[in-house]
Amino acid sequence: MQTKTMCRECGKEKKLAGRGLCPACYHRERRLGIRRALQGTRESGEFLVSVDFEPMACILEEVKKRAGAELRDVPRQILWELGRAFGVQP
Ligand SMILES: [Zn+2]
Numbered sequence: 001m002q003t004k005t006m007c008r009e010c011g012k013e014k015k016l017a018g019r020g021l022c023p024a025c026y027h028r029e030r031r032l033g034i035r036r037a038l039q040g041t042r043e044s045g046e047f048l049v050s051v052d053f054e055p056m057a058c059i060l061e062e063v064k065k066r067a068g069a070e071l072r073d074v075p076r077q078i079l080w081e082l083g084r085a086f087g088v089q090p
Contacts, residue, residue, distance in 0.1 A: 005020075007020070008021060009021050009022070009025035009029070010022060010024070018054070019054075033050065033052070036050075037049055037050050060074075063077050063078055063081060066081070
């Protein structure tokens with residue numbers, strides 16, 4: 001049985017969904033993050049995306065390993081891997 005813990009956002013005693021947040025706060029934060037990321041790209045005209053690798057942390061670990069081996073920084077390695085997956089090279 002999972003014990004209830006205090007949400008770090010609203011302070012209510014609930015079962016936590018992730019990152020120390022109750023389900024309501026967790027989903028609100030996710031939606032806000034997605035909206036900010038979309039607005040950021042539209043407003044600034046830059047192609048920046050913030051990605052939470054928490055659900056698939058093993059992918060980020062593999063990217064870091066490859067980045068170290070291929071002497072790229074992690075963002076460039078992510079672009080490189082995506083480019084290869086899509087058959088596009090920068
Ligand atoms: Zn909460």
